[in-house]
Amino acid sequence: MNNTQIIILDYGSQYTQLLSRRVRELGVFSEVINFNIKAEEVKKYKNLKGIILSGGPSSVYLNDAYSIDKAIFDLNIPILGVCYGMQLIAETFGGKVELADTQEFGKAVLYLDKKENKLFKNVDDKKQVWMSHADHLTKMPDNFEKIAHSDSSIAAIANSDKSIYGVQFHCEVTHSEQGTQMLENFVFGICFAVKDWNMDKFIEQKIEEIKTTVQKDDVILGLSGGVDSSVAAALISKSIGKKLTCIFVDTGLLRKDEAKKVMETYTKQFDMNIKLVDASERFYKALEGVKDPEDKRKIIGKNFVDVFNEQAKIMKGAKFLAQGTIYPDVIESSSKDHSSKTIKSHHNVGGLPQDLKFTLLEPLRTLFKDEVREVGRKLGLSDLVVNRHPFPGPGLGVRIINEVTKEKADILREVDDIFINKLLEHNLYDKVSQAFATILPVKTVGVMGDNRTYDYVVALRSVNTIDFMTATATHLPWEFLDEVTNLIINKVKGVNRVVYDITSKPPGTIEWE
Numbered sequence: 001m002n003n004t005q006i007i008i009l010d011y012g013s014q015y016t017q018l019l020s021r022r023v024r025e026l027g028v029f030s031e032v033i034n035f036n037i038k039a040e041e042v043k044k045y046k047n048l049k050g051i052i053l054s055g056g057p058s059s060v061y062l063n064d065a066y067s068i069d070k071a072i073f074d075l076n077i078p079i080l081g082v083c084y085g086m087q088l089i090a091e092t093f094g095g096k097v098e099l100a101d102t103q104e105f106g107k108a109v110l111y112l113d114k115k116e117n118k119l120f121k122n123v124d125d126k127k128q129v130w131m132s133h134a135d136h137l138t139k140m141p142d143n144f145e146k147i148a149h150s151d152s153s154i155a156a157i158a159n160s161d162k163s164i165y166g167v168q169f170h171c172e173v174t175h176s177e178q179g180t181q182m183l184e185n186f187v188f189g190i191c192f193a194v195k196d197w198n199m200d201k202f203i204e205q206k207i208e209e210i211k212t213t214v215q216k217d218d219v220i221l222g223l224s225g226g227v228d229s230s231v232a233a234a235l236i237s238k239s240i241g242k243k244l245t246c247i248f249v250d251t252g253l254l255r256k257d258e259a260k261k262v263m264e265t266y267t268k269q270f271d272m273n274i275k276l277v278d279a280s281e282r283f284y285k286a287l288e289g290v291k292d293p294e295d296k297r298k299i300i301g302k303n304f305v306d307v308f309n310e311q312a313k314i315m316k317g318a319k320f321l322a323q324g325t326i327y328p329d330v331i332e333s334s335s336k337d338h339s340s341k342t343i344k345s346h347h348n349v350g351g352l353p354q355d356l357k358f359t360l361l362e363p364l365r366t367l368f369k370d371e372v373r374e375v376g377r378k379l380g381l382s383d384l385v386v387n388r389h390p391f392p393g394p395g396l397g398v399r400i401i402n403e404v405t406k407e408k409a410d411i412l413r414e415v416d417d418i419f420i421n422k423l424l425e426h427n428l429y430d431k432v433s434q435a436f437a438t439i440l441p442v443k444t445v446g447v448m449g450d451n452r453t454y455d456y457v458v459a460l461r462s463v464n465t466i467d468f469m470t471a472t473a474t475h476l477p478w479e480f481l482d483e484v485t486n487l488i489i490n491k492v493k494g495v496n497r498v499v500y501d502i503t504s505k506p507p508g509t510i511e512w513e
């Protein structure tokens, strides 16, 4: 809170997080806050330089529309409204917003009416912006001037004396050609924010904070091998060394040599205690005969908690439980729509042991994923760890369709290893968001040499996505798929057919279960 110079009031736009990221990319710490914050609370931000009102799906003229504590406009803090945010400003100051005859979705041209306005410093006339609105402004608010328009709407307004601005377009998305410049103008030219946010400073501050918080006590952390828990472990380890113990559970559903690699990385590079718990037999046993994906997830989740709890109890002295929670998790859980349907009950290593009396330690909870990666790099984690594709909490358990057995897990580990190594070898790994293999519960007939085979089918999947909410299958080169397929069939006993999944999300999901 002390670092926060810009707050973004969230009105539910899919781009709210992006606004916050853009401001941070400018070197200024920003936070996303619920729109219903009161002016009194805003005053508690000691270094606050500006407020951005995000877009949102509602209409300002509806009775139950998300609003704003009007007293915020009297705090003498510069305000920028984006899309819904601009309409809210307009409504507040006597303007009118109505459903437009011509709605604007997508690219539009921005005509600058007041090029000299501070918001438009170094911005050119007639540049492309990204619009996404059904309502538009039909009457200007009092004491505001129109500073830009598009072919069908008032595109930007300003009350420069009060430093209140509004843009109808989404300056935060890359389709708005000079959107970042406008945000920069607002943040520095209008709010006079100070460029002081960087990961070196973050690390320095966090190390001090962790030391002060933990003092003489012990900390435990459930390491998953994923980016977030790895970076959290590295950061805490740098702060308190051996007072941190990481627990790494081998569920039998990990990738090839994963446990070995994790142990190597951490014992060599960091001065922390790390305990490997081989619970694979327990997981295979618990999953015997279970076919339903949701049942499998629940069993894996429950057993994970049990193993972790048992280990935590052995470490009686530990006061803190550390987790790799990151900022999008925090924003999403605070703005969760409880009416939304559960597609899959996601299980994360973090957030599990509820009946244990630990104090939570979540050093990354203010960071976005790219910031977490940067911290990881600065702390000396290898690119291989930092740039890893996500791996689901239930691991290979949701990539072995139907019943999980050790035999299938072993086959899948080999297939996955070949696929991932080939992606790395061809410099494709960092170009795709997530790639993996799945083993199907069917056997098909094949021929090898002069012999008939009757073996499993595996499916390869590779997707590109920004947020993992929607995704498209990667157009992997045919020659590449050919090479991988040949290698799998020649090397992995038990597989005689490879298919490539080209389903997008939706309608598919990324994992098969």
Ligand code: XMP
Pocket: 344, 345, 346, 347, 348, 349, 390, 391, 392, 393, 394, 434, 468, 505, 508, 509, 510, 511, 512, 513
């Ligand atoms: P789906 O399959 O829902 O996956 O399209 C979206 C992203 O989430 C990952 N995933 C999980 N991650 N626990 C996790 O931590 C889970 O239970 C889980 N299930 C899916 C998936 O790998 C993809 O990146």
